[in-house]
Amino acid sequence: MHSFTTARAGDDRIGALALSTGCPVETIRYYEKIGLLPQPLRTTGGHRVYGDGHKRRLAFVLRGRELGFSLEEIRELVALAEDGTGACQAAEAIARRHIGSIEARIADLSRMLEVLERLARACRRGRRPHCPILETLSDATKSGECPEGRRAPNRRAPEPR
Amino acid sequence: MHSFTTARAGDDRIGALALSTGCPVETIRYYEKIGLLPQPLRTTGGHRVYGDGHKRRLAFVLRGRELGFSLEEIRELVALAEDGTGACQAAEAIARRHIGSIEARIADLSRMLEVLERLARACRRGRRPHCPILETLSDATKSGECPEGRRAPNRRAPEPR
DNA sequence: TTAGAACCTGCAGTGACTACAGATTCAAGA
DNA sequence: TCTTGAATCTGTAGTCACTGCAGGTTCTAA
Numbered sequence: 001m002h003s004f005t006t007a008r009a010g011d012d013r014i015g016a017l018a019l020s021t022g023c024p025v026e027t028i029r030y031y032e033k034i035g036l037l038p039q040p041l042r043t044t045g046g047h048r049v050y051g052d053g054h055k056r057r058l059a060f061v062l063r064g065r066e067l068g069f070s071l072e073e074i075r076e077l078v079a080l081a082e083d084g085t086g087a088c089q090a091a092e093a094i095a096r097r098h099i100g101s102i103e104a105r106i107a108d109l110s111r112m113l114e115v116l117e118r119l120a121r122a123c124r125r126g127r128r129p130h131c132p133i134l135e136t137l138s139d140a141t142k143s144g145e146c147p148e149g150r151r152a153p154n155r156r157a158p159e160p161r
Numbered sequence: 162m163h164s165f166t167t168a169r170a171g172d173d174r175i176g177a178l179a180l181s182t183g184c185p186v187e188t189i190r191y192y193e194k195i196g197l198l199p200q201p202l203r204t205t206g207g208h209r210v211y212g213d214g215h216k217r218r219l220a221f222v223l224r225g226r227e228l229g230f231s232l233e234e235i236r237e238l239v240a241l242a243e244d245g246t247g248a249c250q251a252a253e254a255i256a257r258r259h260i261g262s263i264e265a266r267i268a269d270l271s272r273m274l275e276v277l278e279r280l281a282r283a284c285r286r287g288r289r290p291h292c293p294i295l296e297t298l299s300d301a302t303k304s305g306e307c308p309e310g311r312r313a314p315n316r317r318a319p320e321p322r
Numbered sequence: 323t324t325a326g327a328a329c330c331t332g333c334a335g336t337g338a339c340t341a342c343a344g345a346t347t348c349a350a351g352a
Numbered sequence: 353t354c355t356t357g358a359a360t361c362t363g364t365a366g367t368c369a370c371t372g373c374a375g376g377t378t379c380t381a382a
Binding site for chain 2: 060068080088089094095096099102103105106109110112117119130131132136
């Protein structure tokens, strides 16, 4: 009937899996390539066939990404989920570390926002001889500076996008 | 005395410029390569020599980065700063757009933070049969889900780092 | 049988750097 | 003048998490 090497009810091709999870096909293949998803079965022609185990694993990864974990962190979390002993403490440690970095990023972004909104308001009030935004960028002694003065050199980019 | 093609008081080598701005040497060269900084003069041996104009331009770029602008946005802002006519309105538009994207990123991060903190607290309260973090990742119908249910597929990564 | 959708592999590009190799130049001391 | 070692040079590759494309193969429905 069909040419699956091992076909079961509920098996999906990559396109169907992409559709049901909202994860692009290319990304699924990428996750497999870097070892975050196990290799699925194949049809005789070489097309991937996913069973329930694969689907659960992909969902795990995607939920991790929604919470902002890096793929390396997710890799650790996957290992913990499959291990068991002491997993909860280790998972909590990963989460706390991640929470710290999110808080730091929010703090960074909030500082930027504050300065930018002040500058944009100054633009709007207008009738200044020069643009407050461009002046601030051209010369930090002008209105845009942070209250605490010159900040430490930024080794990591503030907004890597 | 020295071998500058055109030497002036206040001229700096790349190392001194890096030191005074806090911007790594490699990054300065990178900005030059992508055309964000103009090509500096050179010594007869080929070492870069920076004058005040270059220093001001680098400072402009770095302040833009501190405010989270992308290098492309900074490129536009540089052009506006050198142009003049209507520059303020254009600069404000760029800033407002940037403000919008920062607000969106803060909102994303705040949502993540909320879920993560709830999960980490649940871990700490402990004595559960299973780890709340790992359970949430394994099965979204558990405690970690957002109130509005399954979110739209995330085409852009939530935290690209 | 055939058309076309879906899938395959492999590679290149993104942004904003960062790191390295291997060569050259510079400045200061002997 | 010579030497030493720091600073600089160019060019390339790696980072993260994908995304897009070229060129080929397989699958499925009519």
